[in-house]
Amino acid sequence: MKLENLTFKGGVNVPHSKELTEKKSLEYAKEPSIVYIPLHQHTGAPCEPLVKVGDRVKVGQKIGESQAFVSAPVHSSVAGTVKEITKITTPTGIQSTCVVIESDGTNEMDESIKPKGSLDQLSSKEILEIIREAGITGMGGAGFPTHVKLSPPPEKKIDTVIINGAECEPFLTSDHRVMLEMPEKVVFGLKAIMKALNVDRGFIGVETNKMDAVDALRAIVKDEDNIKVVTLKAKYPQGDEKRVINAITGRQVPSGGLPMDVGCVVSNVSTAKAIAEAIQEGKPLYERVVTVTGNGVKEPKNLIVKIGTPFQEVIDQAGGFNGTPGKVIMGGPMMGLSQYTTDVPVIKGSGGILVLTEEEVLEEKVSPCIKCGKCLTACPVFLQPLFISAYALKKDFEGAEKFGALDCVECGSCSYVCPAKRPLVESIRFAKREILAKRKKS
């Protein structure tokens, strides 16, 4: 099997802009004095608070839980006192109950935090339970609860586990640094997932612009027969899980389907690391690596940040704003979410905080479509973005649906390449929402 420079059809070459932070080692962020921990950081049911105002909590203590299967518990990232339980808007734009905890600076660990044993001793069911209890969700962005992803229905036979280290979003380097500095944890996480799913074929896919991480991972797996570290051509959106599966296995996840439909499970690098820490140290997901970057901050960094730390505090630790900020984005520039304010907390899915300068966000003039077809070449799903967008802008959502609007993965490649600067993915996203809302109604 070919292991080098695997790729997919379509996509765009976007400047990587990773030089700002790719050489910067992980460092712990300053201890936050107050954390704001939303109880709804994942896809699925929100958690109910397990604590009340005035309670003393410890690091790693579970503070939110839900009875629903598709949900993930939430833990405290500091030791201290619950000051308030309120509602906030999270960086993903949803309203969530939020536990506000004032840290006492002791960082006293919860008693539950202890090693859970080796993979040989643990059954697949126990591994899943550890992952669930640790509140682990997909850390690549979607925030889907990991234990749910690892519990496919019995008729779906899984034969391949892939750890996604593509990190194709420009600017972001959090996964890169994790692979480089903690390759053993990433590999351990992969083995845990393989054990949980009873699968004996594992891959770690890394883009060719991170060869140091590839070498580090290969050194760890050199004696493993069933785990391969493969390199992926650095092209956006290689990190989209369906693109990763296609590049590595050649399989096509059916339209509207999930990776498990083609026997695959894909997990992000940081998720694998979190799984390793949950098993080896008993540590729940209460902190994560965040790349604070962009020309809008003075000293871009890769920080290990406690969940609930306000964006502003994290930005201040990267030297603060460099000039007037234009946009503050959670995630990368291609799919990240721009924020109204920096008074939002870091959540499990915050892989990066990107600050663009005022000059970088100037609105460009939109001109008529010239039908150059660049959006067709760029679309990794082989859609015709120009036509879907035209229907969407005319509010003809049936037309948009007929042209495959719901297959759009919203990677933004079309809008990126469009010479007329048309709002292609933006309007398709709008059409998707309208189509789904209508479906729900009927």
Added chain:
Amino acid sequence: MEGKVLNTTKADSVMPEMLVVSSSPHIRSKETVSRIMLDVVIALIPAMIGSIYFFRLNALKLILISVISAVGFEALTQKIFKKEITINDFSAVVTGILLAFNLPANAPWWIPVFGSGFAIIVVKQLFGGLGSNFMNPALAARAVLLASWPNIMSTFTLPGPDAVAGATPLAIMKFGGADATASATVAQAGSELPSLLDMFIGNIGGAIGETSALLLLIGALYLFIRKVIDWKIPVFYIATTAVMLLVLGVPTDQLMYHILGGGLILGAFFMATDYASSPVTPLGQIIFAIGAGALTALIRVKGGFPEGVSYSILLMNVASPLIEKFTAPKIFGRAK
């Protein structure tokens, strides 16, 4: 309380006054429409210089009049329609140059003016402006000029300072020599034809911008490197024309004259590749090009005119929306 944001206590943190919030992506490529059009203008410069070298002041005059009137008509229509004036996107310049390239060297001044007016006002602006024209404006204008003033439009001059009238190689192959009125035999035609080298560098009779395959190909190469045009349309177009000519009985020693003569090179690389009037789907582009190639050969061999590039492209332009409809790419992950 609903939706309140955090109340960070840090006094030294500078809150930005107003952050820009928008849907992703937050970065865009540097590509612009005017840059693409400028690239086409740049790609046409070698052939433009060639036309002035071969056809002297006549060519310069036609190009200038054509470009100036195309840009002028664009501004005028947009002003009358109270639309934003977009002459700085270079698209009217491209139309103007291409129209001039399609004219014989001794065409009077009002020919490019009328042609530009038709191309810009009727074919482009009345159908919605840039990107909405369903035919290539310059070619549509050529067709109208040819239908209205067939004598002017089919009297070509030979290169040189004297502007001597002479037949194009395609006309020689079809009708015989410059002064022959009836069809000539193949042998007669052979003796009248210029050398292949002259054909390649453009030292032959014909419309001012279409004669030099060499200079047009240099420009086309630039467009490939800049990724403005794709190889599919030109390659399938020229290949189909060649195959069809052989099928229709054109002797092999005349094949190169057919490919280098007339408007095939200009048409295949610069006219058939017009974004708005050709299909946007990859398979559609191939079908479009094959159709144009087959029609070109058919018109040249069986039709009344020696040349068929313009009409072939125009016919395929009209068929483009239909071709597009039936050639949508298969969506990833869909069985069909």
